[in-house]
Amino acid sequence: MEIFLKLPSREEIIQPVVDFIYSLSVQRGFSEKEASELATAVDELITDIVLFAFGEEEGEFSVNIRESPSAVEIIIHELGEPFDPNRHTYSVEKAVKEGNFDGAGFKVIKELVDDFVYIYRGKAGKEFRIKKEIKHPHITELFTQEELTLEPEKAVSYQISPVTEEDAEDIARLIYRSYGYSYPKEDMYYPDRIVRILKEGKKFGVIVRIDRGEAVGYFAVIMSTDSNIGEVGEVVVSPKHRGKGIMKMMMKALIDMAKARGLLGLFGEAVTVHTISQKVNAKYGFKSTALVLGFFPYIEYKGFEHKQQRISVVIDFLPLKERAQVNVFLPRRYAGILKEIYSSLGIEAVNIPVREKMKPTGKTELNLIMNYRFKNAVLVVEEYGEDFSSRIKNSLQALEKKKIKGVYVDLPLDRPFTKKAVEILREEGFVFSGLMPLFHSERDFLRMQKVYEPLDFDYINVFSNTAKKIKRLIKREMKND
Known part of the structure; x- marks a missing residue:
């Protein structure tokens, strides 16, 4: 479940929001102590936003609550004054000698929750992510x-x-x-x-x-x-x-x-330590559409010799509803391989030409999906804006500081700017990953990827002919970068 709140930066809204977070946390399986810790962390953060982010002006901020069976994640976004928490670290010595408690609030938050992440988004503002895990019996x-x-x-x-x-x-x-x-x-x-x-x-x-x-x-x-x-x-x-x-x-x-x-379809993330799961998927009509590098941390698979490196996966997709044809904007450098992937799914991909230089307007709509345990992040581009390039650069800088191991960007193939977006991402060190059919809002996406740890392609095993072509393309791009 996901809950979205848009709130004015007024002191009187702080306590109702904190009370709501506490009640929701108890309902979702937190103990009263754990719920109180999460509510206190949110209290500390939104109090700072209300009191300091907008100065004398009245602003707005949003609170997005995402739930899973194992955790609650709270994403707070605001457009207040620029702020870098890395320059405001708490020091016991300063607190004792000078009475300077700068950064104490962030220290408190980090001690109360399992993950606390700050992401600077340039003109799109600042984003704070708090995550607390629900303790269940193993x-x-x-x-x-x-x-x-x-x-x-x-x-x-x-x-x-x-x-x-x-x-x-x-x-x-x-x-x-x-x-x-x-x-x-x-x-x-x-x-x-x-x-x-x-x-x-x-x-x-x-x-x-x-x-x-x-x-x-x-x-x-x-x-x-x-x-x-x-x-x-x-x-x-x-x-x-x-x-x-x-x-x-x-x-x-x-x-x-x-x-x-x-x-509309089923997909599998088949590990490349071996090809067994890929062969099983192929037997039932699944077709390979992407190779996602280093998506999972290293895991030892019994009975298989493999290098100690992050685990890559092949995306295999099975259409359950017929789509004879799609009209899409295919980037020139990947038009051939994308048409081939579509063809394997029984779909004719008609490439829509962009006759005029089209520049998007407004702000880019990005959805960031972070997996804290796997240390990866997926950026889903829902709509392009004129700030696309700066948003990507700011996101990358923030994620790199958090020692994220892999960043994956999904570009909508029903938007003409995707042709330009690919070149922007290539300049930032991204390479091809593949087609993600119907992956978000029943739309097709091109996935680009950037991994931050070296990978030995000899230990990335793929089965289908399409997966082998995708692997060769990715390997070539990474070698040339």
Whole structure:
């Protein structure tokens, strides 16, 4: 869920906002102490904005509250006086000797929450991001090690059924038994988080049990938050029950369920440590559309030799609704590969020429999606403005200071300025990533990427011919930069 508040910079609004944050936090699973800590951090921040950001003038600021099963993120944006918190660091020595408490507020906030990020956006103002995680019991706190590692023996038969909230503990146990602590989606180790996301309808899936009732397979689709597509993003088969056709059974059921729900498409993020998941996706009609470099932190995959570097993924997409043709603005340097990707999806891409030099007006609309744990950020361009270049530069500078490992920019292919935007991003060190079909608001996007750690392409394994062409293009661009 996402809540957006637009507020005047007046002292009388501070307490109602803080009270709302506190109440919402308790409702979402925080203890009273944790909710109080988050509310205090927000209180400290918006008080500073109201009292100091606009001087004698009255201004406005926005509060955007984003929730997930594991955390609450609060994004505060304002257009007040320029301010650099890095120049206002708290010093105990200054406080004692000089009575100078400059920077104390930010220090308090950092101690109360899990993540606190400041992003300077130039003329678009300042953005503060506060994130606090919800403490749920880990599956290892609920069961003994023997209960978690006991492997179901041979089965007479397998039964598949839709996942329900009652399956949450069995799913978490299955994940732990199969992956130990290495499964990248940490929420899957917390039954309470699984229950919540199922209850809210943010995912659907299937579970496979043997004749004695023990769970040996699980596969789910996570619904996109801003488009009518889903990710086949959670899958596990118990080690002793692999090779029995369980994966095939579950994939077929999920595709049928997705079609029945009216989804426009499904996508998968297949790791490039091995090609197994890519081959499975290809078997069911998924087509490779992008190669996203260094998207996940390094994880050791048992049974596979791979270099200790960040994990790249291939985006595989399965259309569920026919689109015979799309009219798009294809950047010249990528027109060929994008047409080929579209063709693999059964779509004819008609390139719209830009006959006149078109300059966007107004302000650029950017949606920043940060993954604090994975240390990456996705910038979604919703609309271009005349400040596009400066917005990108300011965002990059802010993210680099936060030691983000990879920045990915999604450019809308239904806007003519995308042809120019590609060249602006190339000057900033970005390279091609691929097509993200229907990824935001049922629109197609071109993804560009910039990674900040070296990658050995010999350990980035791709399966399909299209993925191999994308990999060669990216490697060539990175070599020439």
